[in-house]
Amino acid sequence: DTGVSQNPRHKITKRGQNVTFRCDPISEHNRLYWYRQTLGQGPEFLTYFQNEAQLEKSRLLSDRFSAERPKGSFSTLEIQRTEQGDSAMYLCASSGGRGGGDEQFFGPGTRLTVL
């Protein structure tokens, strides 16, 4: 399967702990996006990268959130000092680059539960 992959698929953590999620985009895509989706809502944009450069960050991304894409390939999203309100599905998507267009292809998501 050469689609977008995300790990882990599920994460349960206690409030105050740090968590890190990984996204591997479709290999030829140069743009990578992070979204968050809570129950009954559509995905909300968090941030996006073109190659290794982080070009935009939503106001939803508080100081406890940090995202990286060090070599322009996979990306990580870290949440420090998790809060119960961080419980959500974290979706990664990719697009663009050689052979790619504007369509964003989503990964299966990481479901975070903060107890």
Next chain:
Amino acid sequence: RKEVEQDPGPFNVPEGATVAFNCTYSNSASQSFFWYRQDCRKEPKLLMSVYSSGNEDGRFTAQLNRASQYISLLIRDSKLSDSATYLCVATNDYKLSFGAGTTVTVRA
């Protein structure tokens, strides 16, 4: 105010029926529009793009009215497999703004 507002439904229709629903967007600078489909606990998948001239893809027809900032989706001859949440999307640069989704259930 949310950037994209949708009728949440649910729409509960029999097989073979036609169902239509719409959404509105608030950012007049939005450049592109899409309908995504999301099955329960799965990732969103692109259903179709939406053009000002209207476009069809099999049983699905999408319309865009830029003057009213209104987007619609019509599903003809509904199948059981059409049961899903349909997400309306407007874009600004590369950022997708999603509505909360319209739930459609097709019953036998």
